[in-house]
Amino acid sequence: MTIAPARTERYLLAPDMIADPYDHLDAxxxxxxxxxxxxxxxxxxxxxxxxxxxxxxxxxxxxxVRPLMDAVPQGARDDAERAFGILSRWMVFNDPPQHRRLRQVFQEAFAARAVARYTAFTEKATRAVLTRKAVPGRTGDLMADVAKPLPALVFARWLGIPPTDGPSFWYWNTRVADLVLGTAQEESEYRASLQALVSLEDYLGDLVARRRAAPGDDLISQVxxxxxxxxxVSEEExxxxxxxxxxxxxxxxxNLIANTVLALHTRPDQLAAVRADPDLAQGAVEETLRLxxxxxxSIRTAARDLDLDGRTLRAGDRIFLVTAAANRxxxxxxxxxxxDVTRTGATHLGFGFGAHFCIGAALARLVAVSAVRTLVCERPGLALAEPDRLAWQPSLLNRSLTALPVHY
Structure with a gap:
């Protein structure tokens, strides 16, 4: 079958597409x-x-994993073999039945009832971060002040990362994100990202050994x-x-916290609705995931020829599953x-669907809802400082503000 190219084609990493891709995706x-x-x-x-x-x-x-490796500059390939071996063990990059085998190891730890144990800690951490960073009357960056440190606190506690190890742990994570999300560009950035992934695995391997010897109240100990x-699964896996x-x-x-705060503070009626009924913070988070x-x-590959909507996709073809368009x-x-924070009905694809539905969705929702509810209901003076000058990270995959200036 002849391939019909997109008639309204635009480069999805063009600055205007990064700023607001939705009209184009709708088209x-x-x-x-x-x-x-x-x-x-x-x-x-x-x-x-x-x-x-x-x-x-x-x-x-x-x-x-192979397309990610192919993107690495030739000069950094000597650092890549072990790093991409690690990525090959990520369940998100595996298909059934391998994916199912890997995922089942974490299934109980990620269940809603298990995640609910962290509710009190999350609410306490939210207020602690706001007390320290979101001081009424000052101007700041909500991304740096709240949206990044709060999940870091909760996820470190959940994984069992000692506070003294936090700076290194989160540095490695930032560099790994550059690799996986495609924001690394220069050879030096690729090298830093590849080394960070190796360092992260070394650190977590040591932490597993420590938790085996002295269990704690955390994910690693539970599994x-x-x-x-x-x-x-093997220890290496x-x-x-x-x-x-x-x-x-x-x-x-x-990103979910920051995007939800932005969505509410550019829609006064929805902000008022959540303030009147704090339980609607959950609806605000769900609408942000959708909208x-x-x-x-997410990026996929055709494992074999298939027909989709009258088009023939050939084995090896790349496939962009543009959930940002499907959710609209x-x-x-x-x-x-x-x-609409009161929306009900069809399920959005913000966390995926089926076998690859985000295993951490319950924990992400817990943290995001706690942050949004507390910011909206306990910081009534919160306002956007520069709503017309926001910038977004250049990435095909994620939707992330570089900063969110606010008046607290």
């Missing part, structure tokens, strides 16, 4: 929810039903106690997956461009 979906992009050398899948089909179809593979490490947990938790939740969430797309699909969401 792509309306033109054809599955279309080939010569510019990105990938299929752009923008329709809700079409993405759901891909997320259920084993012909669509999540294994993208070790269940006895699956060494049986259903377990430590490799911990590097994924360490990377994924803070980045996604930080302007931390993830814009009018076929699934009435008045899809409206931010």
């Amino acid at each position: 792509l979906r309306e033109d054809a929810p599955v279309q080939w992009s010569p510019l990105h050398h990938a299929w752009l899948v923008t329709g809700y039903d079409q993405i759901m089909r891909c997320l259920r179809d084993r012909a669509v593979s999540a294994d993208r 070790l106690k269940e006895g699956r490490v060494g049986e259903s 377990f430590v490799g997956m911990l590097t994924q947990m360490a990377f994924a938790g803070g980045e996604t939740t930080s 302007d969430g931390p993830s814009k797309m 699909d009018p076929a699934r969401f009435p008045d899809p461009g409206r931010f």
Whole structure:
């Protein structure tokens, strides 16, 4: 079948697309929810039903370690072998049945009832961060003051990272994010990211040994106690997956907090609704995940030829599952461009779906809702300082502000 290229093609990393991609993504979906992009050398899948089909179809593979490795400059390749071996153990880059085997090790620890144990700690940490950083009357950066340190506190406590190790641990995570999210550009940045991933694995391997000798009240100790490490997964696989947990938790939740605060403070009616009923903070977080969430797309590969919406995708083709477009699909969401904290109905794809649904969703929601509810209800003077001068990180995958200046 002849490939029909996108008729409204734009480079998704162009500055205006980074600032606001949604009109263009809507146009792509309306033109054809599955279309080939010569510019990105990938299929752009923008329709809700079409993405759901891909997320259920084993012909669509999540294994993208090789494309990540191919992006590394030649001069940094000598540092890459071990680092990409670690990435190959991330369950997010594995397909069933391997993915299921790896994920089951963490299933109990991530269950809603297990995460709920951290509610009191999260609320206490939220107020501590706000007391220290969000002092009424001062101006600051909500990203640096609240959105980044709060998830760091909670996730470090959850993983069992001693406070004295925090600075190194979060530095490594930041560098790993540069690699995985595609923001590393120069050879020196790739080298720093690759070395950070190796250092993170070394550190977590040592921490596992310490927790085996002296268990604590944390994720690592809980999983070790269940006895699956060494049986259903190897120790090497377990430590490799911990590097994924360490990377994924803070980045996604930080962006979710900041994006929700921005969404509410640019929509006075929705802000007022949450202040009148603090339980609607949950609805605000869900609407942000749908309308302007931390993830814009995920990348897949066709494991074999498949037909999708009348298009023939060939084995080896790259596929961009543009959830940021699917979450605004009018076929699934009435008045899809409206931010409505009371919205019910179709499930958004902000945390994915099916086998690859984000395993940390419950913990991310817990932290984000606590932060949003406390900021909205206990900081009534909070206001955006420069709403017309916001900048976003250049990334195909994530939606992240560089800063969020506010008056506390």
